[in-house]
Amino acid sequence: MRLLRSVILFYYDGFRGMTVGRTLWLIIAIKLFVMFAILRVFFFQPVLHGSDKEKAEQVRENMLNHHENR
Amino acid sequence: MLTAVEWSRAQFAMTAMYHWLFVPLTLGLGLIVAIMETVYVRKKLNPATAQAEAAEWLDMTKFWMRLFGVNFAIGVATGIVLEFEFGTNWSNYSWFVGDIFGAPLAIEGIFAFFCESTFFAVMFFGWEKFGIRQHCAATWLTAFGATMSAWWILVANSWMQHPVGMEFDPDQMRNVMVSFTDVALSPTAVNKFCHVVTSSWSLGACFVISVSGWYLLKGRHTGFAIRSMKVAGVAGLAGIMGTMISGDTSAVQVTKDQPMKLAAMEGLYEGRPGTDLVGFGILNPDKKWDNDEDAMLVEIKIPRGLSILGRHDPDAFIPGIKDIIEGRDIVDGKEVNTVNYSERILRGRIAQKALRDYGRARECNDMVGMKEAREKLAKHYRFFGYGYLGKVDEAIPPVAMTFYPFHIMVILGGWLLVFLCASVWILFRRQEWMKFRIAGWQVFPWLAMAAAPVAWVCSQCGWIVAEVGRQPWTIQDIMPVQAAISSVGPGNVKLTFFIFLILFTCLLMAEIGIMVKQIKDKK
Numbered sequence: 001m002r003l004l005r006s007v008i009l010f011y012y013d014g015f016r017g018m019t020v021g022r023t024l025w026l027i028i029a030i031k032l033f034v035m036f037a038i039l040r041v042f043f044f045q046p047v048l049h050g051s052d053k054e055k056a057e058q059v060r061e062n063m064l065n066h067h068e069n070r
Numbered sequence: 071m072l073t074a075v076e077w078s079r080a081q082f083a084m085t086a087m088y089h090w091l092f093v094p095l096t097l098g099l100g101l102i103v104a105i106m107e108t109v110y111v112r113k114k115l116n117p118a119t120a121q122a123e124a125a126e127w128l129d130m131t132k133f134w135m136r137l138f139g140v141n142f143a144i145g146v147a148t149g150i151v152l153e154f155e156f157g158t159n160w161s162n163y164s165w166f167v168g169d170i171f172g173a174p175l176a177i178e179g180i181f182a183f184f185c186e187s188t189f190f191a192v193m194f195f196g197w198e199k200f201g202i203r204q205h206c207a208a209t210w211l212t213a214f215g216a217t218m219s220a221w222w223i224l225v226a227n228s229w230m231q232h233p234v235g236m237e238f239d240p241d242q243m244r245n246v247m248v249s250f251t252d253v254a255l256s257p258t259a260v261n262k263f264c265h266v267v268t269s270s271w272s273l274g275a276c277f278v279i280s281v282s283g284w285y286l287l288k289g290r291h292t293g294f295a296i297r298s299m300k301v302a303g304v305a306g307l308a309g310i311m312g313t314m315i316s317g318d319t320s321a322v323q324v325t326k327d328q329p330m331k332l333a334a335m336e337g338l339y340e341g342r343p344g345t346d347l348v349g350f351g352i353l354n355p356d357k358k359w360d361n362d363e364d365a366m367l368v369e370i371k372i373p374r375g376l377s378i379l380g381r382h383d384p385d386a387f388i389p390g391i392k393d394i395i396e397g398r399d400i401v402d403g404k405e406v407n408t409v410n411y412s413e414r415i416l417r418g419r420i421a422q423k424a425l426r427d428y429g430r431a432r433e434c435n436d437m438v439g440m441k442e443a444r445e446k447l448a449k450h451y452r453f454f455g456y457g458y459l460g461k462v463d464e465a466i467p468p469v470a471m472t473f474y475p476f477h478i479m480v481i482l483g484g485w486l487l488v489f490l491c492a493s494v495w496i497l498f499r500r501q502e503w504m505k506f507r508i509a510g511w512q513v514f515p516w517l518a519m520a521a522a523p524v525a526w527v528c529s530q531c532g533w534i535v536a537e538v539g540r541q542p543w544t545i546q547d548i549m550p551v552q553a554a555i556s557s558v559g560p561g562n563v564k565l566t567f568f569i570f571l572i573l574f575t576c577l578l579m580a581e582i583g584i585m586v587k588q589i590k591d592k593k
Contacts, residue, residue, distance in 0.1 A: 014195025021194070035154075049074055060429060064422060
């Protein structure tokens, strides 16, 4: 418990003492928000669905029958 | 109008190249900061050293560490976008490669998260909370963690260039790893790792030299700048020499495993024993593999250079594009039939038909049919990807887009070797030469400032050669790009291409802005 508290305090003090780091963390937060909350959710959904067997069949179909049209 | 394949490739190229702006700087600057901090620790702990001198090294370490932090923060997670693209745009590929690609990426994720993130925090938050030796160890471990992350990414990439240690399972429709060591320690991976890491050291060094060059030009912090340049000069020289040695072993590897890439790198259509190396050249745009046009409009050749580079033998035969397509090669003086491309296409189609037959036999529970189809598939699997090609021309990578970046990389890399040798000599032996002027122009600081952009261009060109030169393959000989792509339309990919373009431009501007402010405001 003491170790956990020390670790938390270490990060807490570190973040509080930051100067340039605040701007950087803001940029990181915005970047991660755009990537995970917008791009991932609305544009980058995995294309293959279902069980592994179903995914294998989708790939079989794509690779053996549909590649010509791309 | 571009197809979904072309938009997906453009998007992947853009995101990978953007990601690669940050990675080599992290690897190179990490090493330089660790060296600086080690010098600081040694001076601090040596009672014979004046503490003011130790304080100067501490100031250096903290300054470059801050720029390392800015670069790390802006670059972090840009690689995740590539994984989004694998799942959405390249789902056939992602499934087909299975755990061979997934395992190294997972290990990389663990390294990146646990090793880099933990010690990165100690580096920045731990100055007052850890002893100086412990802190220095954390700095080295951060640099080590970043380098090991790169190892696993390069293992995954190398497997695509030279697939080993796997076999194809037609039930799972994916390749299954049969030897982890073959995958993780393939000669392609080892060469690529050495080449990438050492070139990143020289890029990080050039960055330090460029910023220091600006201070020299402005007459600010000259003592700091010269000390920084000394460390960077030595690290950069070691890096560029390592890059050249590993570049040589990579060339031998490429000649053996990806001869078409080597032929495209050199614009070589017809080989001969004792093949010359094109030192500088302009390609003839009318040249095709099956016409009699000259390959070059203008060229300066190094006699027998390509034979020495590719096979370490001045008399060796290096096959050109036409030779490779027609299945001709000469190894150790003996003519070798390497399977011509028309036959490869035929055998690729036989393999694909066998895979279809296997699926049908499995639906009917026809065990004999399954066994026959599986045997036929295994026999021709090494040419599986050729079955997707309509004609042999489609197996030729874009020659100009491989040739020019290769020559830019070699020429600029050669320049960096000369510049870094000269810099080390000047910094350690002839510091008065730093003030040398031509018509009022301060030569050394300006050349120093140009070093980082030159190193970045070199680094990006290296990846263009590696990735464009292996086209049309996503996995060499097994899966071309048109088979790797998901069933997606070009519209969505096009939209996200431009979203990335805007996002990345904003992030890059933010990074440059913050870095410039840090450099200008140094006290």
